[in-house]
Amino acid sequence: MFKPTTIKDIAKALNLSTSTVSRALRGGYEISEDTKKIVLEYAEKINFQRNPIALSLRERRSYSIGVVVCEVANQFFSQAIDGIESIAYSKGYHVIISQTHDKYNREVINTEHLANRSVDGLLISLSAETKDYAHLVRLHQQGLPIVFFDRILDSIKTHKVTSNNRDGAFKATEYLIKKGCRRIAHLANASQLSITSERKTGYEDALGKYGIPLDENLVRYCEYGGSNKQEVDEAVKYFLDMRDRPDAIFVASDRLSTGCLAALKKYNAKNNILIAGFSNSDVVELLNPSLSAVRQPAFEMGRKAAEMLISLIESKYPVEEFETAILETTFHENT
Structure with missing residues (x-):
């Protein structure tokens, strides 16, 4: 039958009191560094694990x-x-x-x-x-x-x-503007989320800096945050069906970015819309269409x-x- 090693076992092996061993394992300030080192090295040597139930009760x-x-x-x-x-x-x-x-x-x-x-x-x-x-x-x-x-x-x-969501959104939108885009759509997350308002403000800041008027018709919110594929598809299709369709889309979250790219691949055969958005994907350079990305720490x-x-x-x-x-x-x- 398995019997785990206890603090008493360590104390007996090192000829120390159980309270000294317990304090050393917790990193107690009242225990000398030499004693801590001896206890911790021995505990590591025998692969000692503190009993979580006993610890939580105490x-x-x-x-x-x-x-x-x-x-x-x-x-x-x-x-x-x-x-x-x-x-x-x-x-x-x-x-x-x-x-x-x-x-x-x-x-x-x-x-x-x-x-x-x-x-x-x-x-x-x-x-x-x-x-x-x-x-x-x-x-x-x-x-x-x-x-x-x-x-x-x-x-x-x-x-x-x-994250500094406002600044990240500004950088992404400014990149699209510097690429020559003037009708930049915004695919946003659920409207009540803190990140949504912050990223929309950054998008508006960039438009304002370059004298591009905000068109609320170019903003679409995804209230399910991208978890509903149909919702993202419909938002992208809405942009593509506009008489004066956007030449770029700023996408406001990781999941929305991948959903947006998938919808564009399905509905936009010409692949003539630039995309920039938030994404922490490690393979972003392999995505098609391509995605320039704001990466959060x-x-x-x-x-x-x-x-x-x-x-x-x-x-x-x-x-x-x-x-x-x-x-x-x-x-x-x-x-």
Whole structure:
């Protein structure tokens, strides 16, 4: 029968007290560096794993954090999760990931399930369908640490981390203008998302800089965030059927970009519309039609969000000052 090694076993082997070993494993400041080194090296040698159940009972923590994203297969969120895990595991936390597929009901179910599993905190990027935030307000008021990333919510006072969406959208739209385009359509995400308004503002900034009037008929919102293929197809077809059709499209999210390219390949045989948009795909240069892309620092965003959440979880005093971190994007021209 398997019997895991305990702190008592380590203490006996090293001729130390169990409290000394426990503090050394936690990195306690009251333990000398030499003792910490001896304990940690021995623990690594025997592949010691702390008992998570005993630990959670003793410290009233599960040492796990919940992550809620729209889709793990999305390149941006996959990279962000890598960043989250790089911090969480180094701090001794496990990561539980759930997907909403941009559905409001799934977001409510997932957040409540994670809270009921006693995660110590929650990292969340809002779903495209979410317009009612009562489930998150309730969890926050009950004391669950929450940090928003990418798709953030201003009305809850907590840490947040996102990209400089306005500047990224400006760069993409300006690139299209410098390529000679004047009728630039905008394929946008769900209208209520924070990233949607920020990216539309960047699009408008670029048009304004070059004296191009904004035409709201050239803006189409995808309320399902690209998860509904028909919705994206219909938006692209709408652009193509216009009497004065656009000569370029600025696309405002990773999933919308791939959906837009697929629709153009189906409906636009001449391949005469330039595309620029947000995408963290590692194979963007292979896409057809080609896509010049705004790339978000997804890994760094995940790291920052995890650091923020763990700081809330481990704070000994109520946190009253919060940070909204805005990370810079980069633009990659696909020639």
